[in-house]
Amino acid sequence: MREDSNEFLVTPWEVRGKVDYARLVAEFGLTPLNQELYKRLTELAGGTHKLLRRRIFFAHRDLDWILDKYEQGEKFYLYTGRGPSGHTHLGHMVPWFLTKWLQDRFDVKLYFQMTDDEKFLFKPELTLEKTRRYALDNALDVIALGFNQDKTRIFLDTDYIGVLYKIALGCAKKITFSTVRATFGFTESSNIGQIFFTSIQAAPAFIESFISEKNVPCLIPLAVDQDPHFRVARDIAPKLGFYKPAIFHSKFLPSLSGAGKMSSSEAMSAIFTTDSPDAVRKKIWNAFTGGRPTIAEQKEKGGNPSICPVFYYYAFIFEEDDGALEERRLRCMSGDLLCGECKEELIGRIVEFLEEHQHKRERARDLLDKFLLKDEETF
Ligand code: TYM
Numbered sequence: 080m081r082e083d084s085n086e087f088l089v090t091p092w093e094v095r096g097k098v099d100y101a102r103l104v105a106e107f108g109l110t111p112l113n114q115e116l117y118k119r120l121t122e123l124a125g126g127t128h129k130l131l132r133r134r135i136f137f138a139h140r141d142l143d144w145i146l147d148k149y150e151q152g153e154k155f156y157l158y159t160g161r162g163p164s165g166h167t168h169l170g171h172m173v174p175w176f177l178t179k180w181l182q183d184r185f186d187v188k189l190y191f192q193m194t195d196d197e198k199f200l201f202k203p204e205l206t207l208e209k210t211r212r213y214a215l216d217n218a219l220d221v222i223a224l225g226f227n228q229d230k231t232r233i234f235l236d237t238d239y240i241g242v243l244y245k246i247a248l249g250c251a252k253k254i255t256f257s258t259v260r261a262t263f264g265f266t267e268s269s270n271i272g273q274i275f276f277t278s279i280q281a282a283p284a285f286i287e288s289f290i291s292e293k294n295v296p297c298l299i300p301l302a303v304d305q306d307p308h309f310r311v312a313r314d315i316a317p318k319l320g321f322y323k324p325a326i327f328h329s330k331f332l333p334s335l336s337g338a339g340k341m342s343s344s345e346a347m348s349a350i351f352t353t354d355s356p357d358a359v360r361k362k363i364w365n366a367f368t369g370g371r372p373t374i375a376e377q378k379e380k381g382g383n384p385s386i387c388p389v390f391y392y393y394a395f396i397f398e399e400d401d402g403a404l405e406e407r408r409l410r411c412m413s414g415d416l417l418c419g420e421c422k423e424e425l426i427g428r429i430v431e432f433l434e435e436h437q438h439k440r441e442r443a444r445d446l447l448d449k450f451l452l453k454d455e456e457t458f
Contacts, residue, residue, distance in 0.1 A: 089304050090264065092201055097386075100137060100303075100330060107306055109138035109328060116143055123149065124184035130177045130329065135395055138303070140313065141325035148296045149185070155296035157182055158283045158324070160192035163213035164202055167220040168349035169429075170332040173395055174300045177329070179224050181300065182231070188458070190283045191221055191233040197280070200272040211235060215447065220352050222446050223439035234452040236279055241455045243282045246289050250278035253315040262307050280305075281312035284324035290457050297324040302331055332395045333388045337367030352440065356430045363389070363426050369411070370418035381414040389421055397428040 087096030089103060104111055112134060121127040123146060130136050145155050159178050161171060182189050193214035199207050214235045221233060236243060259265055259274055287295035299309060306328060313323040334348040347362055354362070369387030371377040384390035390411065398404045410416035452458065 091304050091307055094304050094331060098303075098331060103303055104138055107303070107310070109140065109303075109306070110142075111138050112136060112142070116146075119143070119146055124181070126184065128177060128180045129399060129401070130173070130180075130395070132401065133394055135173070136177055136300070136327055136329050138328040139326060140309075141323060142298070142327055145296050145298050145325040153296055154187055155185070155298045155325070156187055156287050157189040158192070158286075158297055158299050159189070159301060160194060160280070160283070161214075161217050161221070162194045162198050162201075163210050163217045164198040164205060165213060166351040166353050167217045168351050169392075169396060170302070170349060171217075172220065172224065172352070173332055174302055174329050175221060175224055176396075177327070178300045179226055181298070182227055187230065188287070189226060189231045190286060191218075191226075191231065192280070192283050193218065193233060193235045194276075194280060196236040196272070197276055200270060200276060207237065211237065218447060218450065219440045219443040220436075222443035222450055223352075223436055225439075226450075228446065228449060231450060232452040232458050233450045238451070238453050242286070242290075242457070243279060246282035246285050247275075247278040249319050250281045250285075250312065250315055251275060253318050254278060254311060258311060258314075262311055277308050277311055280308045281315075284309065284312050285316070285319065285321045288321050294320075294322045296322055298327060299324050300327045301329065303328040304331070333391050335362055335366040335388050337386070337388060350429060350433075352433065352436055354433060356433075359429050359433065360426050363422050363429070366422070368418045368422070374417060377417055378414040382411040382416075382418065384408045384411045387411075389418070389425055392425055392429070397425060397432070 087098050088094065089098060103109065112131070116139075117131060120142070121131065149155060157178055159174055161167070178189060181187070195207065195210035195214045198205050198210040198213070218233050221231075234243075254277065256274060259277060263273075263277070265274055284297050284299060287297065301309075306326060309324055309326050313326075316323040334345075335350075336345075336348050347365060350359055350362060366388055368389050369383035369385065371380060371382065384407075390408065393407060394404060398407070407416065407421070411421065
């Protein structure tokens, strides 16, 4: 969606302004996750997840079809990814948390794509050496989340191109320049790698079907900025004889500065998995909130959690208990809970989470080889 008078923009490479998710649903042509499908998913999964209950995963394409197939005995596989342009921040992990839950609940394979090529092509300052280094670093975060070793493989595009290229070529042959220009806003001065790139991101959506020579359903959890790639992929799938991939869309964990999603290149806008407790403290204390300019005013009129990144950190990641989250929301709105207390508690929770995550990240170094797919390997 392009920017207009309401001032927001969502593309795979940039998110700006206050995102209006209802408008995105309409303009991207998504289907909201309704109560009936939520119920069916959680019944089949044998449980629920806060990202679903709170409709942070709020929309989909063909999730109902994936469940039909599952019930008919056609197991799906999961596919998601990361564009390694820096360290991982907590927003990146939002789709990965649900992906892990889905893998555990449905006992399915996961392909995880590291688009080191994409970040090289789209970020003038990045070399392939750097994007490779970030990809291997970011892979530690993926592994640290505890994905099933036997059922998960991570690949860098530049390592795994031997398999990807054949699929990407099939896609590229069906995608016109006019489609990518209209979908992604490319111009005469876009480099030709950028124009081709969507076919590389589409490839893993078909990889199991390509390798096994029979159609295998694919489910892709992501935040909604990545949807345009798969709109194109879904359009061409039937022409290639593949199933359309199903997509499950998350909202964005907002920037600590208040608007848009977080950015790998703006250190203060996000908490990175490598941040020290001091850095966390500084960032959260600096964060924009839904609070009032003075304590007296806050006590009298209350705060506004619906615009507050600190509140969203609790809702997306750091508060499991729905009752406690609602109580926090009401106490904020009534003026009973002040921003200082709310921030201090969040700092404690983030620091505790990161301490454990950073240990797991270190341990993940020994597992990296097992998770990485190279050359023509399959799994
Ligand atoms: P990247 O590296 O920009 O983002 C990785 C994943 O994180 C999501 N995301 C967020 N989710 C919630 N809150 C946020 N603030 C936030 N910021 C980013 C993204 O939507 C993405 O799911 N080209 C892709 C990498 C990729 C990929 C994929 C992603 C390759 N294949 C398949 C999803 C599915 C990229 O640069 O993602």
